[in-house]
Amino acid sequence: MLLVVTALKLITETALMVLLGQWLLGVLAGARRDGNLAYQLLQMAGRPFVAVARRLSPRWVVDRHLPLVAALMLAFAWLALTFFKINLCLQVGIASCR
Secondary structure, three states: OHHHHHHHHHHHHHHHHHHHHHHHHHHHHHHHHHHOHHHHHHHHHHHHHHHHHHHHOOOOOOHHHHHHHHHHHHHHHHHHHHHHHHHHHHHHOHHHHO
16 A cells, blocks of 8 residues: 555656646746747657646636646645645554655
């Protein structure tokens, strides 16, 4: 069970870093971000998480806000997985979690 929680936490952290990188590169590139190859790669990597956010969020959420919604959902999932991992480590022993 600890392996599953750790793997899910890693996927969540990676997705958060992709969305953060996409946002930061979008700020730095400005209006020309759509022609930037690195931005397009980050956008492709974050697309599955933004699609999940679209399905889970209400219809009145604007599409340009979906990456922020996805990042917030991932942040809450990361917190939940962190607390779950801490509880598992306390149950099985700290030495088993290293």
